[in-house]
Amino acid sequence: MDWTTILTAGAVGAVAAYIWNAVAWLALKHHKPDYRPVGEASRDKLEAALADVPPGNHWYVIPHDEEYEKGITDPELLARHRAGPNAIVIMLEPGPPMTGATFGRGFALNLAEGIGCGILFALSGVSGLGATLGFCLGVGLLISLSGYFVLANWAKLPWRFTMTSTFDKLVSFGLIGFAMHWLGPVAGTG
Numbered sequence: 001m002d003w004t005t006i007l008t009a010g011a012v013g014a015v016a017a018y019i020w021n022a023v024a025w026l027a028l029k030h031h032k033p034d035y036r037p038v039g040e041a042s043r044d045k046l047e048a049a050l051a052d053v054p055p056g057n058h059w060y061v062i063p064h065d066e067e068y069e070k071g072i073t074d075p076e077l078l079a080r081h082r083a084g085p086n087a088i089v090i091m092l093e094p095g096p097p098m099t100g101a102t103f104g105r106g107f108a109l110n111l112a113e114g115i116g117c118g119i120l121f122a123l124s125g126v127s128g129l130g131a132t133l134g135f136c137l138g139v140g141l142l143i144s145l146s147g148y149f150v151l152a153n154w155a156k157l158p159w160r161f162t163m164t165s166t167f168d169k170l171v172s173f174g175l176i177g178f179a180m181h182w183l184g185p186v187a188g189t190g
Helices: 003-028 040-049 075-083 100-124 129-154 159-182
Strands: 058-062 087-091
Touching (some): 003 100, 003 159, 100 129, 100 159
Antiparallel strands (some): 058 087
């Protein structure tokens, strides 16, 4: 196993994935419909209602089962869920949502994905462009299923966001696959 090639291909794939994510979010704006404003009147009411809720990367669920005597089995909670509105509110720390540290962590995550995929790829023994892309796309899909789709199911993450994020992940891992093939041979592939 050629570790230099694995690390190099993973890093090159990570750079390509990072650039793709920047283009997807900042230029293509296909995620723009995933984040919608509630309107000024509703925003003012929500801000006033949330003024006493502590910030700090917490999710708050409305309604919450702990607010009902019988918890999750309380018929009043079920009726409230049916009547709506239901929400998950994510409270963030004060400050801008995107900073240099945000982008740095994003690149570190892409680097971990690229190198991790490279290691799995080297251990798999697959070869050829089609097999390499298929392998890397499979890893990307598995990550999306265990992340975005799990949250869409259990935390009601919006399906549109789930699908656009999965698309981005597949493009990213496709780019990692091209890097693996282009910079081969890894474990006798290329």
